[in-house]
Amino acid sequence: ISLLYFFSNNISGWLGVEFELKNLSVLKQILIWVKNNPIPQIRKTSFRSSYESCLWLINNKSDNLKDYNIVIKPKTFNFLEQSEMKNVWEYNIGKKDTEHPTEKPLSLIERAIKIFSNKNDIVLDPFSGSGTTALACEKLERKWVGIEINEKYCEMAKKRIENYTKQVKLF
Numbered sequence: 001i002s003l004l005y006f007f008s009n010n011i012s013g014w015l016g017v018e019f020e021l022k023n024l025s026v027l028k029q030i031l032i033w034v035k036n037n038p039i040p041q042i043r044k045t046s047f048r049s050s051y052e053s054c055l056w057l058i059n060n061k062s063d064n065l066k067d068y069n070i071v072i073k074p075k076t077f078n079f080l081e082q083s084e085m086k087n088v089w090e091y092n093i094g095k096k097d098t099e100h101p102t103e104k105p106l107s108l109i110e111r112a113i114k115i116f117s118n119k120n121d122i123v124l125d126p127f128s129g130s131g132t133t134a135l136a137c138e139k140l141e142r143k144w145v146g147i148e149i150n151e152k153y154c155e156m157a158k159k160r161i162e163n164y165t166k167q168v169k170l171f
Helices: 012-021 106-116 132-139 151-165
Strands: 002-007 026-035 051-058 088-091 122-125 143-146
Touching: 002 026, 002 106, 012 026, 012 051, 088 106, 106 132, 122 132, 132 143, 132 151
Parallel strands: 026 088, 122 143
Antiparallel strands: 002 051, 026 051
């Protein structure tokens, strides 16, 4: 199983190490989402946040995770075009479909879902927020489970999914 975690850059390295130390998964690679149009630094006391880290962890129960001489392979990995298969993904921020403060671009999440799952697979999003992953799953014919503690965001996601699923599909 592949796990993708978008986290604050200051804890992403630590988190990958923790997963490995607890023998939960292996850090396969760090993916970087470059924000082509980062938010301005209002106070001008630090750098603009122009990227976000995403840990790609693999949990494969059949492999001995302590043996680093073996090649850990993900269960599903759909190689797209060469140009799309770099570990640095560039997307703009700003155009949001909801009021969620950390909404990810739909096209970024769709790309990840195409790579790490197949049609009819189940995708779990334990921090669903505004439902971007669920919407991408609907569009790409994946099943999904979303978990969100904030009722406002649950309602936001529900409306977003309903708006898409109610659309008439011509083909």
